[in-house]
Amino acid sequence: MDKTRANTLEYNPDLCNLCGICLVVCPQGVFERVDSEIRLSNPDACMECGACALNCPRGALSVDSGVGCASAMIKAALTGGEPTCGCDEGCC
Amino acid sequence: MKSKDSNECCCSGESVPCCSGKTNDTAINPTPEIKETVSKVTIHEWLNHVLARLGVNRSGWRVEPGLYRLGNPGPDSPVFVTANYQLSFDALRNAVKGIEGYILVLDTKGVNVWCAAGKGTFGTGELVSRIKDTGLSNVVNRHRVIVPQLGATGVAAHEVTEQTGFKVDYGPIRASDIPEFLRTGKATTGMRRVRFNLLDRLVLIPVELNQTFTRMLGIAAAAFFLDGKIAASGVAGAASAGLFGVPILLPWLPVKDYSNKGFLLGGAVGVATAAAALKDDNGRLAHKTLRALSYMLLLPPISAYISLNYTGVTPYASPSQVKREIYKYIPVMAGMAGAGIIMNTAQRILRLLKG
Structure with missing residues (x-):
């Protein structure tokens, strides 16, 4: 992981069609519409939930979203597996 | 283990749709079965919330998935989408007291909206098949569903529209803001931010x-x-x-x-x-x-x-x-x-x- 960055959110303004769905879905106010463009005004607030990337119809956003719970990640680090959150019961 | 938690859990997991119910491409159900529910949350149900918050019987707080009628809705009434976790369903129906509408309950295996969306069970696939299976397009005129904003981690709005013709409107994060959202037709910035008060x-x-x-x-x-x-x-x-x-x-x-x-x-x-x-x-x-x-x-x-x-x-x-x-x-x-x-x-x- 890049140590200089707080998170994995990436935005390519060239692909953006200004639909503004990212402004709607982001629970942290990372995006802002300034004049006629959308900017990452507060990228450090990103919690990597992935809602913006999933809902962007133009693929202008990407973020590695994943399990954010420490115990699952510690377990994954120890066992070498992928972190899973045990919503497993009766699932998959 | 924390990972078994289903109320305030941790699964902001991969957004690959997993166990997203039936991937049913068949025709729209012509005679929809609509279940009844009420806005009033009973004392017994509030007690269940306490137990759920304590982590008792963790995977047992489930609502049957499907379409519910709340009050006496008509073809122009709003459709709210939620998870089949008891606390999510109850928070929604309690918040929309006095509003007549439909509740579309997705099968999230008893997990709340945020965690299930992270996992993908509250996701595009499940929403699409639930809209089709319940014959929702025969029930309402306006092909529009209100999805809680925190569900956006699992739902790609444009894909739902592509596959069903239904427009996804992201509602406020907290169910308690729904009445104002319906009145004004939009969610304020405050309604769109997670908060974490005492x-x-x-x-x-x-x-x-x-x-x-x-x-x-x-x-x-x-x-x-x-x-x-x-x-x-x-x-x-x-x-x-x-x-x-x-x-x-x-x-x-x-x-x-x-x-x-x-x-x-x-x-x-x-x-x-x-x-x-x-x-x-x-x-x-x-x-x-x-x-x-x-x-x-x-x-x-x-x-x-x-x-x-x-x-x-x-x-x-x-x-x-x-x-x-x-x-x-x-x-x-x-x-x-x-x-x-x-x-x-x-x-x-x-x-x-x-x-």
Whole structure:
């Protein structure tokens, strides 16, 4: 992981069609519409939930979203597996 | 284990649709079956909420998926989408008191909207097949569903529209804002931001307590038998600092990393325990100094570890941050605890040797 960055959110303004769905879905106010463009005004607030990337119809956003719970990640680090959150019961 | 948690869990998991119900491409159900529900949440149901918050019967709080009629809705009434977790469903119907509408309950295996969306069970696939299976397009004129904003982690609005013709309107984060959202037709910025006030944080404690209590009791008991009541009180204090102190004091602890928030409070407990030990201990200065130091090393990691585990339920920590903290602080915690155990054992042996 890049140590200089707080998170994995990436935005390519060239692909953006200004639909503004990212402004709607982001629970942290990372995006802002300034004049006629959308900017990452507060990228450090990103919690990597992935809602913006999933809902962007133009693929202008990407973020590695994943399990954010420490115990699952510690377990994954120890066992070498992928972190899973045990919503497993009766699932998959 | 935290990972089994289904109310305030941690699964901001992969957004690959998993167990997204039937992937049914067949024609729209012509005679929709609509179940009845009411806005009123009964006392019995409120009691169930308490049990669910305590982590009792964790995967049992399920609502049958499908389409529900709330009051006497007509073809122009709104359609609200939610998860089949009892607390999600009840929060929604309680919030929309007096509003007639439909509730479309997705099968999220009894997991709340946010966690299920992270996992993908509250997702595009399940929403699409639920819209088709319930024959929703024969029930309402306006082909529009209101999906809670926190469901956006699993639902791609444009794909739902492509596959069903239904427009996805992201509603406010909190169900209690729905009446205003319906009245004004839009969600304010405030409705679109997660918040984490004292009450939001307090309700997380019971589940965390449930998951840690036995372990902490074991450690405190071991400390009591090996070292006495000061050590046991120290362990209880450090565990409480992590379990209660961190979530309650979260915004006021002047450090960013969750582990450090725990270290800070655990450090205070460590110092207090060390002071108590120095006061109580009549042994040689070297022995009691070693003992006091061992508490200052052993206790903070307990609070820090519990604190680090809260990251999964807070709306701030990103997986990148948690990962960074794990690699940075877990070795520190292990090192401190190890050194503390060695020091404590050493002073014990020294005392035995020197009578």
